[in-house]
Amino acid sequence: MSGSRGRPSPEQPTIADVARHAGVAVSTVSYVLSGKRAISEVTRNRVLASIRLLGYHPHAxxxxxxxxxxxxxxxxxxxxAGMQVPVVMQFAMAVVTTARRFDHDVLLVTSDEGPAGLRRVAATALVDGVLVMDVELDDARVPLLRELARPGVLIGLPADATGLTCVDLDFHRAGWACVAHLAGLGHRRVALLGAPAAVYDRGTGFAHRTRAGVVEAAAGHGVDAVTLPCEESAVAVRRTLTDLLERHPDVSGLIVQNEAAVDPVLATLPTLGRRVPRDVSVVAVCPDRFAEQAHPMLTAVPVPAEEIGTRAVSLLMGKLDGEAVPEVTLLPPRLTVRDSTAAPAATAKADR
Amino acid sequence: MSGSRGRPSPEQPTIADVARHAGVAVSTVSYVLSGKRAISEVTRNRVLASIRLLGYHPHAxxxxxxxxxxxxxxxxxxxxAGMQVPVVMQFAMAVVTTARRFDHDVLLVTSDEGPAGLRRVAATALVDGVLVMDVELDDARVPLLRELARPGVLIGLPADATGLTCVDLDFHRAGWACVAHLAGLGHRRVALLGAPAAVYDRGTGFAHRTRAGVVEAAAGHGVDAVTLPCEESAVAVRRTLTDLLERHPDVSGLIVQNEAAVDPVLATLPTLGRRVPRDVSVVAVCPDRFAEQAHPMLTAVPVPAEEIGTRAVSLLMGKLDGEAVPEVTLLPPRLTVRDSTAAPAATAKADR
DNA sequence: ACCGTTCGTCGAAGCGCTTCGACACAGGCG
DNA sequence: CGCCTGTGTCGAAGCGCTTCGACGAACGGT
Structure with missing residues (x-):
């Protein structure tokens, strides 16, 4: 009846329609929805019924x-290019899901729009806050973020984090943990197969921090460490690996921080006469999913993309509510031992 | 002067501030910005100068x-799960970039919110239109899309496309083209290594359409075709492949439609005593990037993610402007011959 | 010289919602 | 019994922008 006469197209009902239908003032409907003032049980129910009946949705x-x-x-x-695509997806997923829990939506901005994109969405009040991924050590968006009127949270860690809010895995300690694990097993010579060279070149924090952690831990444990970047294609992995083992045949521990490289590495090693973990131990820094579906299952420091995304959103919501939040949140790495690491063959029995 | 006294915090200037500063009416500023009415050169410039000076951005x-x-x-x-993550990313990328060219932004909605998410963003007028990916043959969102007040475009092809707007690669012809290519080379027995079983199970269009194309083309060319799903992990690929070649040792042509499986397939075949392309020809249905960085480079029907994304946005913009657009847009597949296909060994010389 | 156009600009009326102050009414207190 | 304090509700004033109708000025045709 309501749609058949007088209103040819069923326009969206407005709050005024709801108020009229429920016999209350517009403001009352608003307060029912927001809960910012006390409304009697009976009125609230009447309003809610009207809302449902009319199919009302507030205009954003x-x-x-x-x-x-x-x-x-x-x-x-x-x-x-050069991004760890699945990890990024996991982040995005967690961010959207968490944002929805806070009753927020997510606007997708590509970083190739650069700082301009950030400025635009912030200045037009399209968004209340900003989440930035893939932060570089010396990122052009960092100063902008500081001057912007809207709060922001970084996923990643720039060189100077003062005045910002950052969340990330503690990649430094992750690198350290990998070396410590291998050293504890008796390995004396390890190698880090890192991100693609481009990622190091543009100063991406996590790559540098992991490498630093590996190097420092190696020094601390009296272990030799080679670190080298690694491209993502299977061919490139094979080349890099062949090269590495030719130059350093005594490397017995491999740290792989490149989810795309994990499978190729495991596939290539046997063809170079190295079995895992008998001849070479492999520990990865990658999402748990990858570590578990690899063969053999990988000892790994998982990148908790979900948790980082969730934390980032929670922090942002905190800032939106005017709460004080910590500048830097580094999640502690947890190394999970699986089947890809063991004591090196030569020292296997001498070890204990 | 305007910001130093009386206004402690430099709030965003409004259109009224601009109008005042330029000495014109608010509506004039609006018309300068929208170009919907003629404005004299001199006034326009004065307004634009004020806008720049004040750093004005309209409130979204x-x-x-x-x-x-x-x-x-x-x-x-x-x-x-089971998604071709990199392809999805390419889509997203193209969509955002194209949308920006039309001066639109992109709100990210996850499909796990289901139809409710769609309804919400549409009903609250948060968005003007909707782009839906990963459409299933019998998708719950399809009827919703039809009744929604806002236009939508599907990436993918549901069973019944009437009243909708869909864009996709013509996977049916893509499957056909792969078989035709192999048959032309003289292969008499081919296999399709498809998407993970879950993807077929939930009735995802592209997987079914490719399979149908392969089967029909095989019949048409008098070729035997086996089709089987294939999971994404290297281990699973190896298992599937070993199995396949044991059961059908005379398969000499392989069609792979699963970007995650491409590398493992190429890595596994040699270990099963099959060299590519001498013993087995491989043709892939995957983004060109993958085909080119594989080793050997793959003969492939590329999935033009970029173009599909771009087209989808263009179509949506057309609908927003009230234009009539075609219901179904299927991009013709283009098979690119590279190094992974050749005449089968047995018939190599008999062929010409 | 007059009228009809076109051009450039203005003012005002919303768009649908939130929020502030006001107010009516009901109890509890002294 | 009057006063005060909560409750629950309302009305109205914006929020910053677009758009419609109006209007003065400049202009060409007759």
């Missing part, structure tokens, strides 16, 4: 205008 | 409220 733009809150956050994603 | 919410256009589109992404 109007709400944003009046409340100065868009309930949208921006997610700045690195959609470019 | 206010604009959306008044113009009934949010300039945002929703992208519904499948962030779930």
């Amino acid at each position: 733009g109007a709400r944003a205008l009046a409340s100065r809150r868009a309930n949208v956050i921006a997610l700045v994603l690195p959609l470019r | 919410g206010a604009r959306a409220l008044a113009s009934r256009r949010a300039n945002v589109i929703a992208l519904v992404l499948p962030l779930r």
Whole structure:
């Protein structure tokens, strides 16, 4: 009846329609929805019934205008070469899911729009806050983020984090933990197969921090460590690996921080006469999923993409609510021992 | 002067500030910005100067409220298991980039929110239109999309596309083209290594369409075709492949439609005593990037993720402007011959 | 010289919502 | 019994923008 006459197209009902239908003031409906003032049980129910009946949904733009809150956050994603695509996806997934739990939506901004994109979405009040991934040590967006009127959270750790909010895995300690594990097993010579060279070149924090952790831990444990970048294709992995083992045949522990390289590494090693873990131990820094479906299952320090994403959103929501939040949140690495590491063959029995 | 006294914090300037500063009416500023009415050169310049000087950015919410256009589109992404993650990323990338060219932003909605998410963003006028990926043959969102007040475009092809707008690669012809190529080379027995079983089970269009194309083409060319699903891990690939070649040792042509499986397949074949392309020819259905960095480089039907994304956005923009657009847009497959296919060994010389 | 156009600009009326102050009413207190 | 304090509700004033109708000025045709 309501749609058949007088209103040819069933326009979205407005809050005024709801108020009229429920016999209350517009403001009352608003307060029912926001809960910012006490409303009697009976009135609330009447209003809610009308809302349901009319299929009312508040207009996001109007709400944003009046409340100065868009309930949208921006997610700045690195959609470019050399990225660990599945990890990025996991982040995005966790971010969207968590944001929804806080009743927020997520606007996707690509980092190739650069700082301009950030400025735009912030200045137009399209979003209330900003989440930035793939932060470089000396990132152009960092100063911008500091001057922006809207709060932001970084996933990753720039060189100077003062005045910011950052979340990340503690890659430094992750690198350290890998070496410590291998050293504890008796390995004296290890190698880090890292991210693609481009990632180091543009100063991406996690790559550098892991490498530093590996190097320092090696020194601390009296272990020799070679570190080298590694491209993502199977061919490149094979080349890098062949090269490495030719130059350093006594490397018995391999740390792989490149999810795309994990499978090729495991496939290549046997063809070079190295069995895992008998001849070479492999420990990976990658999402648990990869470590578990590899063969053999990999000893690994998982990158907790989910948790980082969730934490980042929670921190951002905190800032939006005016809470004070820590500048740097580094999640402690947890090394999970699986089937790809063992004591080196030569020292296997001498060890204990 | 305007910001130093009376206004402690430098709030965003509004259109009224600009109008005042330029000595014109608010509406004039609006018309300068939208170009919907003629404005004299001199006035326009004065206004633009003020805008730049004050650093004015229109408030997205206010604009959306008044113009009934949010300039945002929703992208519904499948962030779930068994997805071809890199392809999805390529889509997302192309969508965001193209949307920006049309002066729109992209709201990220995960498909695990299901139809409810779609309904929410559409009903609240958060977005003007909707892009849905990973469409299943019998998708719950399809009827919703039809009844929604906002236009939508599907990436993929449901069983019934009437009243919708869909874009996709013509996977049916892609499958056909692969078989035709192999048959032309003289192969009499081919196999399709498809998507993971779960993808077929939930009725994902592209997987079924490719398979149908392969089967029909095989019949048409008098070729035997085996089709089987294939999981994504290297181990699973090896198992599937070993099995296949044991059961059908005379298979000399392999069609791989699973970007994650491409590398493992190439790595495994030699270990089973099959060299590529001498013993087995391989043709892939995957993004060109993968085909080119494989070793040997793969004869392939590329999935033009970029172009599909771009087309989808263009179509959506067309619908937003009230244009009539075609219901189904299927991009023709183009098979690129590279180094992974050749005439089968047995018939190599008899062929010509 | 007059009228009809076109051009450039203005004012005002919303768009749909939130929020502030006001107010009516009901109890509890002294 | 009057006063005060909560409760629950309402009305109205914006939030910053777009858009419609109006209007003065400049201009060409007759």
